[in-house]
Amino acid sequence: MAAKTTILDMNRFDGANLDTLDAHKRSLIERRTALGNGYRLFYRDPIEIVRGVGSHVFDEHGTDYLDAYNNVVSVGHCHPHVVEAVSRQASLLNTHTRYLHETILDYSEALLAKLPAQIDRITYQCTGSEANDLAIRIARNYTGGQGIIVTREAYHGNTDLISGFSPSIGMGQELSPSCGLLPTPDTHIHGDEAIGDYIVAKLKERIVAMRADGIKFAGLLVDSIFSSDGIFPGKAGWLRKVADAVHEEGGLYIADEVQPGFCRTGEAFWGFARHGFVPDIVTMGKPMANGIACSATAVRHEILDAFTAKIPYFNTFAGNPVAMAAAKATLEVMDDEDLMGNANRIGSMFVSQLEGLAVDHPAIADVRGAGLYIGVEFDDPATGDPLSVETLELIEQMRRRHVLTSNCGSYGNILKIRTPLVFSAADVDRYMTALQDSLAAIGI
Incomplete structure (x- = not known):
């Protein structure tokens, strides 16, 4: 059987092939030395x-x-409505959220209208990594637990905290001691009908093991299309029983919508919405502003209030007027088209x-x-x-x-x-x- 690989090393350019490229590409790649060795390029011929x-x-x-x-x-690349919105706002003002500004309010109201009514607060970040990082902090604060469960090949980001819950980065990345792993919900092996009960059973086993290690369960963090695990959307509805089990065990359900959100699944605006339940926290990122750095963490108000009563949250570049203009225009395109x-x-x-x-x-x-x-x-x-x-x-x-x-x-x-x-x-x-x-x- 083939060896396991990591998400960042799939389909990567191998520097051993440098001599096979034309002079222009060799020059560009050699200049990338300034970026360090952590960056990756796609393809043998980038x-x-x-x-x-x-x-x-x-x-x-x-x-x-x-x-x-x-x-x-x-x-789509360079959608004219988004380009115009970004250009217009960039020519007027770009600053942080410590001043009043209408665009962030217009967008927040429009975005919250796309979410279940119970999820009525939203905070902004710049990347999905930051959104998931904050979501874990909020969940831990609300539940008093530390244990976060993810799937075996999940990717949720690259901050110090969230990389400890992103096993797909590879063996060089040490997982958090409070990270619990679920098997990939492989519908090809287990079938669409059995997958929900299978994952619920594994979830409960993992929570029992955490408790035996003195770790209180805080929540489940999953991308409902399980993109890094191998793309397993499953039949609509199966994740609802998993969410129910999370709540029965005293944890919060964190829906990572960076991949399945914003119309992606076609059946619902959010990936979790295909399954007919309401999560406690929703994180989002990449697609929301069509390429402008923007992400968000949407939360039930009582959960967020418990966190902000202790810790005020501020992110200098998050929710800036240019990013909000891009996000608002992107949402308008999704609806209008x-x-x-x-x-x-x-x-x-x-x-x-x-x-x-x-x-x-x-x-x-x-x-x-x-x-x-x-x-x-x-x-x-x-x-x-x-x-x-x-x-x-x-x-x-x-x-x-x-x-x-x-x-x-x-x-x-x-x-x-x-x-x-x-x-x-x-x-x-x-x-x-x-x-x-x-x-x-x-x-x-």
Whole structure:
């Protein structure tokens, strides 16, 4: 079986290939030495991206690449409504939240209207990492516990606190002593019907083990599409019994909506909303301002009040007028262009075509997704072992055909399709053509 890999090392450029690149790219990569060794590039032949529009990006030669990976620009690269809002606000003022400003209030009211009524307070940060960091602090304060449970391949951020609850970073990152791990909710193995009971049983086992170690359970932190674990949305509704179990055990449910939120699943505005329950804390990030650094932690008021009664919260750059203008414009585009409906329609079409392709390609072991977040699992049809090397080669072949996608899961054998929400039927056709040609090229 293939070795496990980490989220940041999947599909990475290997410096040993430097001599195979042209002089311009070699120069750019050598200049990146100033950034340190922690940064990663995609692909054996990295791409220099200089322009984007909608679901397409262009390199320095003007070559058009289909972007089937980028959820940061949720409403598409350089959407004119967002660009205009950012430009207008940047020309007027950008400052912090210690002064009155109307834009943050307009946006907060609009965003809270998208959330369940019980979640009636919102605080702003700049990154999803910061949002999840704050969420854990709030949960610990409210419950008096320390123990936070996540899934085995979760990624929730890279602050000192939250990286201790992000096992997908790899073995070099030590997990927090108060971190409990749940198995990946693998619907391919356990099935859609059994997955809820399976995870509830594992959750209770983990809480018992924590208590035996003297750690009080504070909460469960999960991304409802389980993106780093391998994209396991499951049948709508199964997570509700998990949320019920969390509350029965005295913990809080923290919904990390950085990946599944903001129309992504097509079936609901939030990933958790597919499952018909109300979490205690909701965190969000990347897609909310279409590329401008912005994140948020939304909370039931009684939970937030218990925290702020002890600790005032202020973040200099969070909630600044430019970020709020970008976020407000992004939300307006989502509504005005019915991007949730588009995610549902185009995502269903996409899954249907992938399932059709699987009929002739037995290495495609499973196709699963919700809206425009889709995973395609590649396993050896004879042994069931993950086809990690082949999936990585498939991604490189797609890149040669000017389609950008990536991989995920414990062994990197799951094709990760996470497009801008403006993806079209023509984009699906282009992706499928490149995928079929790439599968033929590597012979699986």
